[in-house]
Amino acid sequence: xxxxxxxxxxxxxxxxxxxxxxxxxxxxxxxxxxxxxxxxxxxxxxxxxxxxxxxxxxxxxxxxxxxxxxxxxxxxxxxxxxxxxxxxxxxxxxxxxxxxxxxxxxxxxxxxxxxxxxxxxxxxxxxxxxxxxxxxxxxxxxxxxxxxxxxxxxxxxxxxxxxxxxxxxxxxxxxxxxxxxxxxxxxxxxxxxxxxxxxxxxxxxxxxxxxxxxxxxxxxxxxxxxxxxxxxxxxxxxxxxxxx
Amino acid sequence: xxxxxxxxxxxxxxxxxxxxxxxxxxxxxxxxxxxxxxxxxxxxxxxxxxxxxxxxxxxxxxxxxxxxxxxxxxxxxxxxxxxxxxxxxxxxxxxxxxxxxxxxxxxxxxxxxxxxxxxxxxxxxxxxxxxxxxxxxxxxxxxxxxxxxxxxxxxxxxxxxxxxxxxxxxxxxxxxxxxxxxxxxxxxxxxxxxxxxxxxxxxxxxxxxxxxxxxxxxxxxxxxxxxxxxxxxxxxxxxxxxxxxxxxxxxxxxxxxxxxxxxxxxxxxxxxxxxxxxxxxxxxxxxxxxxxxxxxxxxxxxxxxxx
Numbered sequence: 001x002x003x004x005x006x007x008x009x010x011x012x013x014x015x016x017x018x019x020x021x022x023x024x025x026x027x028x029x030x031x032x033x034x035x036x037x038x039x040x041x042x043x044x045x046x047x048x049x050x051x052x053x054x055x056x057x058x059x060x061x062x063x064x065x066x067x068x069x070x071x072x073x074x075x076x077x078x079x080x081x082x083x084x085x086x087x088x089x090x091x092x093x094x095x096x097x098x099x100x101x102x103x104x105x106x107x108x109x110x111x112x113x114x115x116x117x118x119x120x121x122x123x124x125x126x127x128x129x130x131x132x133x134x135x136x137x138x139x140x141x142x143x144x145x146x147x148x149x150x151x152x153x154x155x156x157x158x159x160x161x162x163x164x165x166x167x168x169x170x171x172x173x174x175x176x177x178x179x180x181x182x183x184x185x186x187x188x189x190x191x192x193x194x195x196x197x198x199x200x201x202x203x204x205x206x207x208x209x210x211x212x213x214x215x216x217x218x219x220x221x222x223x224x225x226x227x228x229x230x231x232x233x234x235x236x237x238x239x240x241x242x243x244x
Numbered sequence: 245x246x247x248x249x250x251x252x253x254x255x256x257x258x259x260x261x262x263x264x265x266x267x268x269x270x271x272x273x274x275x276x277x278x279x280x281x282x283x284x285x286x287x288x289x290x291x292x293x294x295x296x297x298x299x300x301x302x303x304x305x306x307x308x309x310x311x312x313x314x315x316x317x318x319x320x321x322x323x324x325x326x327x328x329x330x331x332x333x334x335x336x337x338x339x340x341x342x343x344x345x346x347x348x349x350x351x352x353x354x355x356x357x358x359x360x361x362x363x364x365x366x367x368x369x370x371x372x373x374x375x376x377x378x379x380x381x382x383x384x385x386x387x388x389x390x391x392x393x394x395x396x397x398x399x400x401x402x403x404x405x406x407x408x409x410x411x412x413x414x415x416x417x418x419x420x421x422x423x424x425x426x427x428x429x430x431x432x433x434x435x436x437x438x439x440x441x442x443x444x445x446x447x448x449x450x451x452x453x454x455x456x457x458x459x460x461x462x463x464x465x466x467x468x469x470x471x472x473x474x475x476x477x478x479x480x481x482x483x484x485x486x487x488x489x490x491x492x493x494x495x496x497x498x499x500x501x502x503x504x505x506x507x508x509x510x511x512x513x514x515x516x517x518x519x520x521x522x523x524x525x526x527x528x529x530x531x532x533x534x535x536x537x538x539x540x541x542x543x544x545x546x547x548x549x550x551x
Contacts (some may be wrong), residue, residue, distance in 0.1 A: 050433060052429065052433070071432065071437075071439075072429075072432040072433050073431075073432045073433075073434075073435045073436055073437050073438065076432075076433055076434060076435040077435045081433070081434075082433055084429075084430070084433075088427050088429060088430040089427075089430070090422070090423055090426035090427055090430065090431075091426060091427075092422070092425075092426050092490075093422060093423070093426060097419065097422070100419055101419055101420070101423040101431065101434050101436065102434045102435065104416040104419045104420055104423075104435075104436065105420075105431075105434045105435025105436045106435055107435070151430075151434055152434075155434055155435055
C-alpha cells in the first residue's frame, strides 16, 4: 500500500529552485533512502513534506489525505513524524518531559496512568534507559539524536522522516544507530524515509534509494540499480569516492 | 503531597497576619498579594511560554477601569462588574495574542509595549469617562470599606489563582507551554498546536491580570492611569526576574520580597524602581533563575558536600 505520495512538487527560494518537479512514493513497510550531494534539496523536500514549508506547486498525500494545506502539528497527528538534521531537543526539559510532549500532542489521548510506562519503553528502545531525569541540555550528541528519535516514535507515527541521523557519530555509534533503524521498522512496523550522507549505510539498509541532485530526482531504484547508474555516479558517488 | 502541605501552611500563616499587623503593614501585605497575582500570572505567560509581554499592567488596568467605570457610571455592582472586567481582559488578551502570533522575542515585546502605552494615553485623555490623572473614585467590592476584609478577599483570590496556575503547569497545557517556550518548531513537529497554545496563554494571563487589577482598584477605591503604566509593568517584571522566572515559587517570593523591601526604601522616592531595575538586570545576568535558583544551587552544593 502506498503510504506517502509526492507528485510534481516544486519549491523555490527567490530565484533558487531548491526542489523542482519531484515525484515519488513510499510503500508501507519500506526503508527508503534519500541521498544526494550537499545542497541537493533533501532537507527542503523534508520540510515541505512535514509542513514546515509550503510547496509552490505539486501535491503531497499521506494515506490518501492531502497534506498541502496542513500545519506541521496536524501532519504529525496524521501519523507522519520527523527528526531534524540539527537536533532540536527541548533543552530545558528532562528526557522524560521531552517524550511527554509527544504524548501530549497525540490525537489519540494516552491515559495519564499509561504514560510513565510508555515513556520508559520508548527511552529504553532508543538507548536512553536510566536517563529519564537528565536535562536534554546535558546530553551528548548521540543521546540528543536518540532523544529526538524517541520523541518522534512517541507520536505513534506510521512514517518517520529521518534527517541525517548518522552525522557526527563514530563508527561504533553508527552501527548502533543502524541497528535501531532496523528495529524501528521490523519491530514497530514503522515506515522510514531517510536522508543520509553516509552512502554505505544507506545502501546496506534501504530497499529503495532516491537520488536528488540540484533539486531534481535523477534516479530511483534498488541500491544496486542506483549505484550502477551513470547519472548518479557523476552527480554523487564519484565525488564521494574521490573524498574517501 | 509535601508541596500541598507547605502551601496550606503558608496560607494559614498568611491568614493570621491581620491579627499582628498594624494598618500600615496590612496595606503592604495587601499590595504584596496584588503583586503576587500580577507576577505569577505574568510568569505563566513570559516564563513558561516565552512570550515576554509588556502589556500585563495594561490588562490589570482594563480589569480595574471596567468594573470601576461600570460601577460609577452605570451603577452596576462591582461584584458583577468584576467578572465583566476579567472577561474584557481575556478578550483583549485573545486579540493581542493573535496579533503577536507571528512574532517572537523583541518584536512581541515592542508590540505589547505599544498596546500598553496606547491604552494608558487613551485612559489619561478620556477625562470625561476616566477622570484622567485625577483618578476615578470607585466603591469597594462589596459592603463597607474594611482593610481586613479586603485582605482576606485578596488572599483568597491569590490562593485560588496560584492553585489554578499550579494545576495548569501540571497539566498537558503546561507541558505544551514549556515545549513552545523551548522550541516552537520542534513542538509543532510533535503535534503541539503552537498558535493555539500561545493564544491560550495570553487569554489566561490577561484574565488573571484583569482580576488582580479589578480587586486592586476596589481596594484602593481610587484608580489612576498609574495602574496601566510601565512603572507597574517593570516592577512586576523585576519581581518575577529577581524571584526566579520560569519557576512557580519565584514570582511569589520576588513579589513579597520586593514589596517589603520597597516599604523600607520608600524614603528614597522613585529611585527604588531604578534600584529594582538594576538588581533585576544583575539577576538576569548572574542568576537567571533568581532567588529560587540561588537557593536551589546552594542546597545542591550543601547536599553534595555532605555526602
